[in-house]
Amino acid sequence: MKALMFGWEFPPHILGGLGTASYGLTRGMALQPDMDITFCIPKPWGDEDQSFLKIVGMNNVPIVWRDVNMDYVRNRLSKVMDPQKYFDFRNHIYADFSYRHVNDLGCLEFSGRYPDNLLEEINNYSIVAGVVARTEQYDIIHAHDWLTYPAGIHAKNVSGKPLVVHVHATDYDRSRGSVNPSVYAIEKNGMDNADHIITVSNLTRLTVIEKYHQDPAKVTTVHNAVEPLDPEILSIPDKKGVKDKIVTFLGRITMQKGPEYFVEAAAKVLAKSPHTRFVMAGSGDMMNQMIQLAAKRDISDRFHFTGFMKGKQVYEVFKASDVYVMPSVSEPFGISPLEAMQCGVPSIISKQSGCAEILNYAVKVDYWDIEALADAMYSIITYPALHKFLQEEGKKEVDNIKWEYAGQKIRRIYDTLVNK
């Protein structure tokens, strides 16, 4: 079974959950012996792990014919792509794009992030996808997240192969109802043209059915999972220098993640239990507001902001924490509580998050219920028995949530579509 996947992020250069999920999913699927995956991302850096899949960089696929020879291409691209592939792609240029702003190899530039001209990049991505779709051989197309839906549709039109769209998040969720019309249009179009829709949680599945008006039979939930930890990561020591209990929030500091509820609950806990410290790790558009709020609640000496944590630093923060909190207003899935539980940190998650559907050994509260949140935080840090229980059982539970199982579910969907 050959799959052509379109994505936007891939580790180690990730910006959020999408990259982590992409990696886990493809790793899990690659365990199936007859699975062959080609994964397209806008801008690979060359240090991605390609042992279990093939990465195609959209910024190295030509859309305009340039008369260059093998040596030149090898010089320019050998770090990220097999030079021969360049010429294969070049042979499948399907229209005249010479009016576009392309580089010396006839390729478009991509930022690899979420820039201001995101819609333009999405459009460019789908143009390049046309070349890739005509060159590669595959049985099924799998588009991850709304940014790649146009590319997926284009590939389907070119090849006639079935299209699976993977909804990692919806704009409806992100914006709490006030969608961006262009984004909604892209999402709906992708879902309408898909042969099947995969969502990361039942919560998201309901949103897709009700708000995007899709046929329930076309939508399946495949919950995300979590990669098992490296022994190197597991052995990271607790680096904190204070004897206080640490309660952590790690994620983008933005409206969707409910940071203000964390700060308010922290103020309540500190009134009862002054020997606690609260850490807000991450950055986002609401960070300054949160610093102001903590100052207003008079807790700034026990409330610490660390900024964005990269790679291993995330685990260092986890190892130093006693509780992990994710008070998301609306979370399609939420991989970070699973990562925390892997490190032995009891987690408190909101009932409005996708991972609440599969976790039994995490404390669940409504995101707006600050009293319940404060209560949960207080009990985990005050009662060692509860902490130990959640720590042990949580780790056991999470170790059993494997990408392999998710991969198998997806494979079954592929098989149904291909054999139709």
Place this chain on the structure above:
Amino acid sequence: MKTICFYFQIHQPFRLKRYRFFDIGNDHYYYDDFQNEEIIHRIAERCYLPANKTMLEMIKSSGGKFKVSFSISGMALEQMEIYTPEVIDSFKELAATGNVEFLSETYAHSLASLGDPAEFKHQVEKQEDKIQTLFGVRPKVFRNTELIYSDDISELVYGMGYRGMLTEGAKHILGWKSPNYVYSSMVESNLKLLLKNDRFSEDLSDRFANYNWSEYPLTADKYIRWIADTPESEQVINLFMNYEVLGSLHPAETGIFEFFKALPRFAAEKGISFSTPSEVFALMKPVDSISVAYPISWVDEERDCSSWIGNTLQQEAFRKLNEICGRVRLSQTRRIRQDWYYLQSSDHFYYMSTKHLGTGFSPYDNPYDAFNNYMNVLSDFIVRVKAEFPETIENEELNSLLTTIKNQGEEIESLHKEIDRLKRREKVEKKEKTALK
């Protein structure tokens, strides 16, 4: 006869290094030595040393008629001692001329006058001691951090024994009145005040090198002429500014040093003298009293304290700082006392201000970083202070316990001395007895 009273402020804080959450409890050294050293070297070379030389020349060339006053914060003095001792030597040279007056302020160039009165008093005393140690004189006139002043502050200052103080000639306080007279405080009529003349001071500090100014270029004779043209009854012109105006704010190429060197000559021609604040207070009587209900300063258009404690972040940080005031004073550890002064510099709060986004110097990218960094450092500091004595004991209880321990210690010592004396007497008597036998 008119007189010009020059006053220059000199201050450099100990800037903090990047201090992260994980450093709390682990790393107890908070300062960015590289940056601090680099900055003070640069300013010493560009400003302090050439400016001091200029002042000395002016004193010599005017035959001892040129007078000037300085206030150098304890922080700046400590940094100079560590990194640029030649600057201290050059100030000593100036002190030796007898034409220079040193004023008093808070040791840490801090906002203690707005916070804890006991801390304020303590810092002023420490500053007085430092000036006495280095320059052999005890300051007689006071000027608060950034010229912050209010009626309450005037009471505190008077209570410490000062009879003269410098502050800002803010328009919203003066109204139609002119700053070119001596005033007194409304609540302490025996405390005399000198108010900064905004126009003439800022001609030098702000507009001197500005090409777009209608009066550019400012020459010494033009400037003295303006001063001479002020009404007859206005006897004292107070020119207060940051010493960095000479060489740092206005680099040497602008001609600022030459401007200053020419001033005594033209002033002498117009019959204008120079005085130190003490001399002015001795000669002139206050013409009126002024009342300042809310603290003023010499900073920004508003001339108030909003640059330091205007927004929620600054107020929170200041509040947390003042909460452990009493506890720190009970501590005997030298490192804690030293860090305590360094953490109080008003600059740390200035960097958290959201008023001057984009302008002004700050070692941080934005005020939130400044706040975050400072609070992390403060958290570690509080952990150390609390670790000294158990937290369950209140400050008053602790204080009385410590006093009791101290008194008992002294009693034991005096009893020991008594025992020694009696032993010696016994020995002597024994000797005499055996001798008699």
